Amino acid sequence: MKVLSLKTEHFRNLSSDLFVPGEGVNVLYGENAQGKTNLLEALWLFTGGKSFRGVKDSELISYGEQEASLILHFYSEEREQTAEIKIFKKKRQAFLNEILLRSPGLLVGKIGAVIFSPEHISLVREGPNLRRNFLDAAICQIRPGYVRILNRYSRTLNQRNALLKDSFRHPELLDTISIWDERLSTDGEIIIKERESYVESMKDPLSEIYEGLSSGKEFLKVQYKRSAENLLEALLKNRKQDLQVGYTTCGPHRDDLEIFLDGKNVRMFASQGQKRSVVLSLKLAEAALLKQYSGEKPIILLDDVLSELDHTRQEYLLNHLSDCQVIITCCDPGQAKNLKNGFLFQVENGILERKKAECTSI
Numbered sequence: 409m410k411v412l413s414l415k416t417e418h419f420r421n422l423s424s425d426l427f428v429p430g431e432g433v434n435v436l437y438g439e440n441a442q443g444k445t446n447l448l449e450a451l452w453l454f455t456g457g458k459s460f461r462g463v464k465d466s467e468l469i470s471y472g473e474q475e476a477s478l479i480l481h482f483y484s485e486e487r488e489q490t491a492e493i494k495i496f497k498k499k500r501q502a503f504l505n506e507i508l509l510r511s512p513g514l515l516v517g518k519i520g521a522v523i524f525s526p527e528h529i530s531l532v533r534e535g536p537n538l539r540r541n542f543l544d545a546a547i548c549q550i551r552p553g554y555v556r557i558l559n560r561y562s563r564t565l566n567q568r569n570a571l572l573k574d575s576f577r578h579p580e581l582l583d584t585i586s587i588w589d590e591r592l593s594t595d596g597e598i599i600i601k602e603r604e605s606y607v608e609s610m611k612d613p614l615s616e617i618y619e620g621l622s623s624g625k626e627f628l629k630v631q632y633k634r635s636a637e638n639l640l641e642a643l644l645k646n647r648k649q650d651l652q653v654g655y656t657t658c659g660p661h662r663d664d665l666e667i668f669l670d671g672k673n674v675r676m677f678a679s680q681g682q683k684r685s686v687v688l689s690l691k692l693a694e695a696a697l698l699k700q701y702s703g704e705k706p707i708i709l710l711d712d713v714l715s716e717l718d719h720t721r722q723e724y725l726l727n728h729l730s731d732c733q734v735i736i737t738c739c740d741p742g743q744a745k746n747l748k749n750g751f752l753f754q755v756e757n758g759i760l761e762r763k764k765a766e767c768t769s770i
């Protein structure tokens with residue numbers, strides 16, 4: 409998978425020029441508020457998801473304009489292809505090779521990418537729901553049917569929780585709770601199995617990447633933590649407690665992905681730079697698995713990743729990922745001085761300018 413070019417029109421502050429990245433590593437540098445993250449965001453939209461910044465579509469359109477358009481030429485499945493996204497204030501349209509898709513979500517799986525942005529550090533800093541979301545989003549990219557099961561589980565969970573709350577006023581409702589338990593545990597077990605198997609296949613690439621990033625100084629380990637061994641039995645066992653608190657206290661919605669660095673819980677013990685390295689490794693392991701499952705190397709988008717990383721970690725990132733196409737943003741071109749092979753672009757006021765001089769081996 410390779411981006412050949414991206415043309416943006418009326419997207420945030422970006423000018424309507426053509427961005428033509430090279431193979432391997434591309435570094436985009438520029439002062440604050442010039443449009444670096446906007447460009448990554450534009451590329452990310454082609455994975456079929458929402459903006460990774462969690463904003464409304466209307467905010468993506470340049471101020472004062474009515475619609476934005478993004479045209480991506482890319483190489484995948486051994487041929488050149490085109491995808492186009494049109495963003496209107498209230499809807500979005502996606503085209504693949506000039507055919508309008510029934511829904512923009514159908515782009516999922518066509519253009520593989522992973523993104524790291526500084527906010528993703530909350531993945532290790534905060535509670536388990538972000539880690540569950542990380543696993544679910546990663547699995548959705550490789551297992552198209554998974555999202556349907558997730559949605560069905562969450563509907564059943566809401567219904568069971570509503571029943572738990574209403575049972576005080578309508579005790580007769582409790583006659584039906586076993587039906588909800590059955591449904592919840594059937595889908596719940598599928599979700600848990602998928603997540604466990606994803607975490608299992610993640611272990612090798614993850615420790616390999618973290619070893620490279622930390623020059624073998626630290627050892628990273630992940631473990632999927634279930635809230636219940638046997639979900640159906642646990643639902644039955646916890647029913648009294650669930651009725652008291654008014655929600656379902658076990659199931660995949662209460663599980664966690666535990667992360668340890670040299671045996672210690674990252675959330676509590678890791679330094680700022682270590683946390684950043686851990687999240688980065690999780691994202692890069694996600695990329696490795698995406699490649700394993702789809703046969704295509706995903707694009708790696710790294711927003712402002714170099715700050716807070718020491719020299720050796722920066723060096724690893726800049727020079728050991730070139731197997732994939734990588735787009736890295738930073739403020740100071742000095743941070744990219746360790747780049748041995750790659751392309752440099754300056755971003756100023758929404759305009760990208762390709763710089764040649766700094767990288768000798770281009």
Ligand SMILES: Nc1ncnc2c1ncn2[C@@H]1O[C@H](COP(=O)(O)OP(=O)(O)OP(=O)(O)O)[C@@H](O)[C@H]1O
Binds near residue numbers: 420444447468712
């Ligand atoms: N819909 C929009 N229309 C026009 N400009 C916008 C729109 N949305 C955001 N911008 C502008 O885009 C600018 C650049 O944003 P971006 O987040 O890409 O900066 P950046 O280069 O990544 O900066 P930093 O180094 O601070 O992360 C911001 O100043 C913002 O005002």
Ligand SMILES: [Mg+2]
Binds near residue numbers: 444445711
């Ligand atoms: Mg930015």
